[in-house]
Amino acid sequence: MNSYLEANARERLAAVLDAGSFYEFLPPALKIVSPHLAQLDAPVSFDDGVAIGQGRLFGETVFVAAQEGGFMGGAVGEVHGAKLTGLLLRAVRERPFAVVLLLESGGVRLHEANAGLIAVSEVMRALLEVRAAGIPVIVLVGGSNGCFGGMGIVARCANAIAMSEEGRLAMSGPEVIETANGVEEFDSRDRALVWRTTGGKHRYLLGDCQVLVADDGAAFRQAAFGLAQECHADAGGIGLTLAALEAEQQLLQDRIDSFGDATDPLDIWTRIGVADAAGLPMLEADAFVAATAKLRLGA
Amino acid sequence: MSMDWKTLAATLFPDGHTVVEQDDFLTGTAQLDGDAVTVIGTTGHAAIGVEIALLQAQAILATVRQHPQRSIVILIDTQGQRLRHRDEMLGINSYMAHLAKCIDLARRRRHKIVGLVYDQALSGGFITSGLMADGCYALPEATIRVMGLAAMARITKVPEARLTELAKSNPVFAPGAVNYLQMGGVEAIWQADLAQQLVQALHQSSPQDRRSAAGLQRGGRSLAWTVTQAVIDHAGPP
Numbered sequence: 001m002n003s004y005l006e007a008n009a010r011e012r013l014a015a016v017l018d019a020g021s022f023y024e025f026l027p028p029a030l031k032i033v034s035p036h037l038a039q040l041d042a043p044v045s046f047d048d049g050v051a052i053g054q055g056r057l058f059g060e061t062v063f064v065a066a067q068e069g070g071f072m073g074g075a076v077g078e079v080h081g082a083k084l085t086g087l088l089l090r091a092v093r094e095r096p097f098a099v100v101l102l103l104e105s106g107g108v109r110l111h112e113a114n115a116g117l118i119a120v121s122e123v124m125r126a127l128l129e130v131r132a133a134g135i136p137v138i139v140l141v142g143g144s145n146g147c148f149g150g151m152g153i154v155a156r157c158a159n160a161i162a163m164s165e166e167g168r169l170a171m172s173g174p175e176v177i178e179t180a181n182g183v184e185e186f187d188s189r190d191r192a193l194v195w196r197t198t199g200g201k202h203r204y205l206l207g208d209c210q211v212l213v214a215d216d217g218a219a220f221r222q223a224a225f226g227l228a229q230e231c232h233a234d235a236g237g238i239g240l241t242l243a244a245l246e247a248e249q250q251l252l253q254d255r256i257d258s259f260g261d262a263t264d265p266l267d268i269w270t271r272i273g274v275a276d277a278a279g280l281p282m283l284e285a286d287a288f289v290a291a292t293a294k295l296r297l298g299a
Numbered sequence: 300m301s302m303d304w305k306t307l308a309a310t311l312f313p314d315g316h317t318v319v320e321q322d323d324f325l326t327g328t329a330q331l332d333g334d335a336v337t338v339i340g341t342t343g344h345a346a347i348g349v350e351i352a353l354l355q356a357q358a359i360l361a362t363v364r365q366h367p368q369r370s371i372v373i374l375i376d377t378q379g380q381r382l383r384h385r386d387e388m389l390g391i392n393s394y395m396a397h398l399a400k401c402i403d404l405a406r407r408r409r410h411k412i413v414g415l416v417y418d419q420a421l422s423g424g425f426i427t428s429g430l431m432a433d434g435c436y437a438l439p440e441a442t443i444r445v446m447g448l449a450a451m452a453r454i455t456k457v458p459e460a461r462l463t464e465l466a467k468s469n470p471v472f473a474p475g476a477v478n479y480l481q482m483g484g485v486e487a488i489w490q491a492d493l494a495q496q497l498v499q500a501l502h503q504s505s506p507q508d509r510r511s512a513a514g515l516q517r518g519g520r521s522l523a524w525t526v527t528q529a530v531i532d533h534a535g536p537p
Contacts, residue, residue, distance in 0.1 A: 023535075023536040025530050025533040026526070026529060026530055026533060032522075032526060032529070035521065035522055036469065036471050039465055039469070040455055040457045040465075041457070042455070052530065054535075054536065078471070078520060078522050078523050078526075079522055079523075079526050081523070082511065082522060082523045082524075082525075082526035082527045082530070083526060083527075083530055085511075085523075085527050085530075086526060086527040086528070086529065086530025086531050087530055089527065089530075089531055090530055090531045093531070094535075108422070108445055110445065110446065110451055110454050110455060111451075111455050112471045112472070113444070113445035113446060113451065113471070113472065114443075114444070114445065114470060114471050114472070114473075114478055114479060114482060114484070115471045115482060115520055115523065116445070117422065117425065117426060117430070117445050117484070118430065118479070118482055118483065118484040118510060118514075118520070118523075119523065120426055121426045121430035121431060121484075122508060122510060122511060122523070124399055124403075124426070124431070125403065125431070125508045126508070128400065128403045132407060149422075149423070150422075150423070150426055152392035153392050153395050153396045153399065153423070153426065153427065154396075155392070155396075156392055156393045156395075156396030156397075157396050157399060157400060169392065170387050170390075170391075170392060171380050171386070171387060171391045171392040171395065171423060172380060172382050172387065172391075172423075174387075176382060177382045177383065177384060177387070180382040181382055181383065185382075185383065185384055186383075186384040186387070197384065197387055197388050198387060202388075203390070206389075206390055206393075208390045208393050239407075240400055240403060240404045240407065241404075242360070242363055242364065242404060242408075245356075245360060245397070245400060245401055245404055246360055246364075248397055248400075249353065249356060249357060249360055249397070249401075252349070252353055252393065252394055252397055253353060255389055255390070256349055256350065256353070256389065259388075259389065260385075260389070262385075262388065263385075264388075265388055268388070
């Protein structure tokens with residue numbers, strides 16, 4: 001096992017791609033940094049917190065990006081966002097087998113908030129351009145900062161998501177919700193509640209991620225390839241279609257109707273038929289999938 | 300003083316409209332320059348929770364299904380995503396992404412889409428509405444932001460006075476429609492003749508995302524376009 005959680009962005013790329021195949025666009029040697037951080041006396045990074053490029057995945061050419069949680073929590077600024085958008089638009093032109101995004105981000109970088117917000121929307125639109133071109137976009141979520149804010153939305157614009165149970169996928173962070181509406185609304189220090197609410201297992205059960213894997217680079221590598229292959233097997237579904245979005249509308253409406261009155265994810269797990277909901281957080285990924293694959297929603 | 304939605308709708312659509320409000324969600328059709336257009340939006344500084352995101356998405360899908368190529372106008376007044384445990388438990392990011400995807404599908408099926416910030420636009424409520432339109436516009440009194448300078452000062456540990464000073468020359472920090480205009484996120488600010496401006500905006504709308512080029516041209520966002528192009532032009536592997 002090679003922990004994905006503890007690896008940095010480039011280590012993750014090395015674990016997911018075929019050995020030695022990563023080739024970086026705009027590498028750190030070019031020192032393309034944020035133009036906004038210095039005047040706020042904040043440190044800059046020579047890659048602005050994201051590595052982008054191309055490589056091979058089981059022999060197929062893929063375009064990849066990996067956000068670096070170690071730099072400002074992977075937050076999206078002007079340059080960071082433009083690197084993602086550029087990668088996606090280049091993919092439309094060069095048509096790789098798939099685009100694989102290794103996301104770890106708190107969302108918009110507050111030091112350059114307006115530019116970050118616009119940048120995230122540019123990433124969303126470019127991602128959907130890639131899908132419209134018939135190229136699948138696969139997202140991997142398993143970093144310690146989770147995938148929050150605008151990047152939580154970007155993730156759900158992709159064709160498919162693979163998560164580890166340690167991965168978290170959501171919109172607003174628990175601290176933000178606690179600050180806005182009080183500890184009784186969401187106790188951000190209740191780690192078990194935070195994981196139940198935003199973690200990979202809950203997202204898998206709701207149908208918001210397609211594959212749940214152990215915290216292992218090789219497992220993410222296998223999942224990324226498998227998901228890309230599945231997309232190609234149903235190539236007409238890679239881009240957005242009216243039928244698929246109508247089905248998603250129904251799925252999301254059913255979710256509100258069925259679980260809108262639940263107060264804890266445990267209630268939801270019990271309602272979908274999990275025999276021992278309280279025991280789910282303790283299960284290893286394989287045992288968890290074996291116990292729940294037939295019960296999960298949206299499958 | 301910002302405009303209430305009824306006054307706004309009457310001003311935008313002098314030839315008539317059926318827009319109604321329910322629980323801060325706006326929906327209806329309007330007559331514009333001889334054509335019917337779909338109107339959706341929010342009011343009351345709506346917090347965008349799972350329900351209101353889904354209502355907007357439903358109205359867009361119904362338009363795509365029943366009225367091919369009918370233009371869509373999105374009226375925006377939101378305080379951002381709803382900050383509740385329940386919304387996170389239900390996966391609010393999926394609901395917001397769904398809304399964004401519905402807008403994108405409409406664009407690809409040749410619906411023209413114009414967004415108008417008539418009061419407030421924040422964060423998650425904005426990237427899945429106005430910022431997904433072909434073009435987003437604003438009224439002069441509109442507030443657009445991620446957060447205020449006071450909150451930003453607390454988080455970045457930079458004194459608010461310094462941020463205020465820096466904001467005079469850099470549109471990247473401070474709230475305001477003009478800052479978003481300079482950065483290309485807002486296409487134009489409408490001063491008068493709103494109905495005529497809307498007709499013109501729909502005529503000019505393009506499915507191409509030209510915002511980073513606009514940000515460069517207007518001097519508010521110098522690196523977004525440059526870096527995007529540099530990635531595209533970067534030499535491939537040997």
